[in-house]
Structures are given as structure tokens and as C-alpha cells.
Amino acid sequence: MELLGPVPVATLTLSASVLRPGRSVQLVGAELHDVEAGRTVARAHAWVFPVSTSGPGQPTPLAHSPEDGETRPRPEGWHGGYLDAVEWRWIKGSVEEAGPGIVWMRPPRLVEGEETSPVQRLLACVDSASGASAALDVREWGFLNTELSVHLLRPPVGEWVCLDAETTLSTGSVGVATSAAYDGLGLVARSAQALLVVPR
CATH class of the missing domain: 3.10.129.10 (Hotdog Thioesterase)
Structure with a gap:
């Protein structure tokens, strides 16, 4: 996620899209816009992987x-x-x-x-x-x-x-x-x- 400027306590709009579709992985993106200022204040990208519980690694709880x-x-x-x-x-x-x-x-x-x-x-x-x-x-x-x-x-x-x-x-x-x-x-x-x- 990139912060392009202060995010105001004001009217904001969010747009999201799939930037790269795929059967195994896909890239998605979103932008947060300051309506009054007419500018983008934050941008995010994420690679989405399939969810699975059968992988080789298993989490270990903390001692606290x-x-x-x-x-x-x-x-x-x-x-x-x-x-x-x-x-x-x-x-x-x-x-x-x-x-x-x-x-x-x-x-x-x-x-x-x-x-x-x-x-x-x-x-x-x-x-x-x-x-x-x-x-x-x-x-x-x-x-x-x-x-x-x-x-x-x-x-x-x-x-x-x-x-x-x-x-x-x-x-x-x-x-x-x-x-x-x-x-x-x-x-x-x-x-x-x-x-x-x-x-x-």
C-alpha cells in the first residue's frame, strides 16, 4: 500500500479492479480518492493466492x-x-x-x-x-x-x-x-x- 498524501476525515470514494486475472494467482488493485480535493490519497495492490489448509507448514501458537x-x-x-x-x-x-x-x-x-x-x-x-x-x-x-x-x-x-x-x-x-x-x-x-x- 502506498500513501500518496494525508487521508482526510471527509467524503472518500473507493475503486477496485482485477489488474491481472489468472487461474492460480491474480493481481488486484484499489484506489482511495478524496472527493473534495479531487485526488488519489492511497493506492493498494495485492497478489491473491488460492486458500488452502493442506500446505507443509503449520502455525505454532505464541507462548504468551x-x-x-x-x-x-x-x-x-x-x-x-x-x-x-x-x-x-x-x-x-x-x-x-x-x-x-x-x-x-x-x-x-x-x-x-x-x-x-x-x-x-x-x-x-x-x-x-x-x-x-x-x-x-x-x-x-x-x-x-x-x-x-x-x-x-x-x-x-x-x-x-x-x-x-x-x-x-x-x-x-x-x-x-x-x-x-x-x-x-x-x-x-x-x-x-x-x-x-x-x-x-
Whole structure:
């Protein structure tokens, strides 16, 4: 997924299409448009594989669960919004501790009156990889992610997603946040985000 600009709280339209049909795999795409500004704000592409449960690999559940995590207060001076809307259960680290983090997350319903699917929950969570593993003090540094790549191993299940996330920085303004994402059955996806790292 590529973020082409800020996504406003306004009227948006979504278009989707099959870009490459196929019997074994197909490529699908979608674009999110800001109606008032007349521009595309996000674009996504996905390769769709057949769903099967007969593959050689089987997931292994993690040794911990959301019940084992800690709820930590939002750091003083931070805005609420997303941080307050999501349930966080920290196994390692926190949003104000620099370094890798492991956290169980349960995002809220995204659209009033509509159930949030497990895939939607997963994608909302993996977008938090840089925040869950910030390598610098976020009060002094900003991490702008311009894209998000997610590789799903199987359909996710349940309401909780665990991120094992890490941010890697270079000597310039480029970084990358990666995560292994788990559900109650075990590893379900891996993600990577390109980051523009700038002082505030």
C-alpha cells in the first residue's frame, strides 16, 4: 500500500479492479480518492493466492497471550485518538521506550454498524510497527511511513494481533520498520514499512 498524501476525515470514494486475472494467482488493485480535493490519497495492490489448509507448514501458537501483557498509560503530552482507541497489551517495550517492542493489539470497529474483518484488524495493527518499536524519542523525531508491504501467510483469525516489531535506522533520513504478526494460532504475516526519519 502506498500513501500518496494525508487521508482526510471527509467524503472518500473507493475503486477496485482485477489488474491481472489468472487461474492460480491474480493481481488486484484499489484506489482511495478524496472527493473534495479531487485526488488519489492511497493506492493498494495485492497478489491473491488460492486458500488452502493442506500446505507443509503449520502455525505454532505464541507462548504468551493478551492476558499476559501489560496495559500502560498514554505518555504525558501525547495526543489520544488512535492510541486511546486501540487496546494495547505490552509484552516487551512501550510507545515511549526506544527499541524493539512486542505488543498484543485489538483495534476498534472501523466503520459504525459494520463488523471489522480479521484482515482489516491485522492491517490496522501492522501499520503500527514503527510506533511499537521506535528507535528514537518520538517527541524529538518523526517517522513518516510512505508505504506498507504485508505478506499474509494465511487468513488471520480472532480479534487480537501480536506485533513483534523492530525499527532499523541508517546514517541518513531513511529507516525501515519490520514486524512479525501473530494471531491466536501463530505467525500469520510479516510486514515492512519505509520510513522518512526527520527531527520535529
